[in-house]
Amino acid sequence: MTAAAKHVRVVGAGPAGLMAADVLSAGGASVEIIDHHRQPARKFLLAGRGGLNLTHSEDIDLLLSRYGAARAALEPAIRAFPPEALRRWCEELGIKTFVGSSGRVFPVGLKASPLLRAWLRRLEQRGVTRRASTQWQGFDEVPTILAMGGASWPELGSDAAWVETFRVAGIAVTPLAASNGRQRVTWSEHFVSRFTGAPLKNVALAAGGVRVRGECMIAAHGIEGGAVYALSPQLRAAGTVLHIDLKPDVTEAHVAERLARPRGKDSRSTFLRKALNLSPLAVALMREAGSDNPKQVTLTLQGPAGIARAISTAGGVSFEELTEHLRLKKKPNTWVAGEMLDWDAPTGGYLLQACFATARFAAEDCLRQLSATDDQIGTI
Structure with a gap:
């Protein structure tokens, strides 16, 4: 596969979208990231104000148990990219990590911005292009990885407008709900x-x-x-x-x-x-x-304070609508990753761990499909 022959669109410039672009560009694809915000990974930067808890160092089986009912669906992706692999990936970007007293993993500088700068620099060096202030226009024939997030902090990340597009397409989405909030x-x-x-x-x-x-x-x-x-x-x-x-x-x-x-x-x-x-x-x-x-x-309790200020959201695209590699069954040139998926997890590094892992899992399958045949997925 050559970069000139295979073009992939990534929708969403948060951690899941950037990770998908990282894998795709390393695999030789020509990658374009679009996002409806002007700047990438704004919610990721907000999370970094608290130290940027990347993942958790606990035993992998205990870590997987934190995902509750979604464990079985997420397990292949997380086992393929476990916490130690995430830490090595950070090291490759020049960002050292450490394990805190609680077992949580942080970058040594306790900030998101150095990691993001190094990440964006590598993507730029590989020829990944970004189009800001650009809305996703819906499903088409271009190979696409969707990583548009949930519905928390809409001014920084996702406004969940994608839910209606999925509904019209007949793709089941579990209603989004506030998680990890007041x-x-x-x-x-x-x-x-x-x-x-x-x-x-x-x-x-x-x-x-x-x-x-x-x-x-x-x-x-x-x-x-x-x-x-x-x-x-x-x-x-x-x-x-x-x-x-x-x-x-x-x-x-x-x-x-x-x-x-x-x-x-x-x-x-x-x-x-x-x-x-x-x-x-x-x-x-x-x-x-x-x-x-x-x-x-x-x-x-009188219920959660509201989805807009929750740290994350539960609900999302039903795993029943996806292959085991996170490709939509009804739209076989489209993959879904990150917080768009129907899972929930507490804070402690589990949120970013699953976003990173599912994005890599989807991107790796996209590369396999692109290599296997041009007939199954549209190319430009």
């Missing part, structure tokens, strides 16, 4: 004024039969943070009850024994702080929730 709670004025922005550390949260350890943060209109995000699938329905264990490292019996001690002249708040070493926030949260037991605090 859950709405109605707090009292006093609680909000004192504790907005305060972290609640070393707690256990549970919902829908799933329990996670971690920390979260009080927001003006709800609760957010890693432990909350990990329960996104369970918390998606409005009115879900969130169970909070403020003392996950001690037993119910220990708590009961401590609470049975005489209070003396101490106020309830002072007694709780002294007896169980609870923070002022923990004590205030118990009061908000009407709980007398730090291991049994429950909040009734």
Whole structure:
């Protein structure tokens, strides 16, 4: 295959689209990236403000389990490009990575911009062209990899306009929903004024039969943070009850024994702080929730704060509409990658890992199809 003979379009200049272009151009294809924004990877750069969590170093089977119901569909792509391969890829671009104390993987500089600059430079050197402020016009005969994202942060990434095009084409798309975002709670004025922005550390949260350890943060209109995000699938329905264990490292019996001690002249708040070493926030949260037991605090949630400000979205193109290599069955010259696919994952590196891996998987199959025959896929 020669670059002059094979042309591929990539739609979307986020991490999945750029990764697809990287693989395609390395394989000799002539690649054009189009994106409806003026600048590439703007949401990727936003993620980099928090350190750019690229992937996770945990055992591959545990990592795969984080994708829940989508594990089977995503597993071939992630096993083909696991976290260690992603780290090597970064090294090839001149970006060293390290494993943090939590097992998460970051670039040494904790920024997205150096990685993006090196990446775009390599694509330019390979002759990849980019057309900014250009809308996808729908399915045609040009070999295309679609990596247009979900629906979060639309001013930086995808506005999900592609969903209607898929619907008209008769391609099933699971409705997009907010994931890894704030859950709405109605707090009292006093609680909000004192504790907005305060972290609640070393707690256990549970919902829908799933329990996670971690920390979260009080927001003006709800609760957010890693432990909350990990329960996104369970918390998606409005009115879900969130169970909070403020003392996950001690037993119910220990708590009961401590609470049975005489209070003396101490106020309830002072007694709780002294007896169980609870923070002022923990004590205030118990009061908000009407709980007398730090291991049994429950909040009734009013649902996610909204898809526009969620970190990611669940839902997307159904895997039933795709071959095992992420090619659309009804549009065999088109592949789908990244957050457009119907999967969900918590934060912790799992989001970017799956975006990178599915993009590579789709691009590699595209190259195979282009090499195999010119009749199956349109070329220009």
